[in-house]
Amino acid sequence: SQTIHQWPATLVQPVGSPLSLECTVEGTSNPNLYWYRQAAGRGLQLLFYSVGIGQISSEVPQNLSASRPQDRQFILSSKKLLLSDSGFYLCAWSGGRRRLADTQYFGPGTRLTVL
Amino acid sequence: DQQVKQNSPSLSVQEGRISILNCDYTNSMFDYFLWYKKYPAEGPTFLISISSIKDKNEDGRFTVFLNKSAKHLSLHIVPSQPGDSAVYFCAASPMYSGGGADGLTFGKGTHLIIQP
Numbered sequence: 001s002q003t004i005h006q007w008p009a010t011l012v013q014p015v016g017s018p019l020s021l022e023c024t025v026e027g028t029s030n031p032n033l034y035w036y037r038q039a040a041g042r043g044l045q046l047l048f049y050s051v052g053i054g055q056i057s058s059e060v061p062q063n064l065s066a067s068r069p070q071d072r073q074f075i076l077s078s079k080k081l082l083l084s085d086s087g088f089y090l091c092a093w094s095g096g097r098r099r100l101a102d103t104q105y106f107g108p109g110t111r112l113t114v115l
Numbered sequence: 116d117q118q119v120k121q122n123s124p125s126l127s128v129q130e131g132r133i134s135i136l137n138c139d140y141t142n143s144m145f146d147y148f149l150w151y152k153k154y155p156a157e158g159p160t161f162l163i164s165i166s167s168i169k170d171k172n173e174d175g176r177f178t179v180f181l182n183k184s185a186k187h188l189s190l191h192i193v194p195s196q197p198g199d200s201a202v203y204f205c206a207a208s209p210m211y212s213g214g215g216a217d218g219l220t221f222g223k224g225t226h227l228i229i230q231p
Contacts, residue, residue, distance in 0.1 A: 006158075034218050043119075043204065044159070046218030059218060090158050103149060104219055106158035 002027035006091050006107040013114055019064075019078040021110050023091030026072065031093040033074040034104060035066055038088040050074060086114045118142045119207050121222035129230050134192040136225050138205030141186065145207035149219065150179060150190045153202045162203075163190070166210060192227075200229045 003026045035047040046059045048066035056066050067075045089110045094102040120139045128134045146167035151159035165172040165179045178191045206219040
């Protein structure tokens with residue numbers, strides 16, 4: 001069966017510091033991968049998605065970036081965190097059906113607090 | 116502009132009764148819909164989905180109804196149980212993507228509280 005891991009589970013970082021969140025998927029190959037953010041009192045907002053290694057699409061302009069160095073690894077980064085980057089970050093995967101919508105399955109999330 | 120709307124931030128239902136969660140959407144390109152359940156500090160868990168070729172999909176205690184003309188869907192939980200207390204998110208997507216894998220557009224969620 002497929003599993004999705006995220007780490008760290010919680011993170012407290014000062015403003016201006018760098019960020020690296022990691023997501024890995026097991027039990028499937030060539031998945032579509034996604035990063036979402038849930039800010040306090042709001043729904044989930046899509047940040048990035050990837051259909052393959054090195055292929056990243058950004059949905060929201062911001063100081064965050066994403067990379068996919070391996071098929072089942074998705075990384076969310078920032079060079080300098082802002083207070084507004086605080087939130088709950090979720091990684092998700094779906095089957096690799098390039099043009100057909102599919103159920104997305106979420107990881108446990110990372111709670112990021114920027115002070 | 117919010118394309119997926121869940122107008123009830125919270126809903127309180129007695130244990131054993133039916134819970135009905137509602138969702139409206141505005142984007143006519145959406146034709147694939149999902150419901151997720153989320154506990155605090157955890158990732159959302161997929162519950163049930165429906166595509167626009169159907170108007171009803173059932174899985175155990177969960178049934179999703181889709182009214183395409185009204186751009187409205189609802190999730191029915193019967194009977195409601197204490198473990199159902201959580202935030203429920205409605206999500207939508209086009210079934211066929213233009214060139215990549217579209218992310219889901221989520222509503223803001225409804226907090227369902229099941230009272231004993």
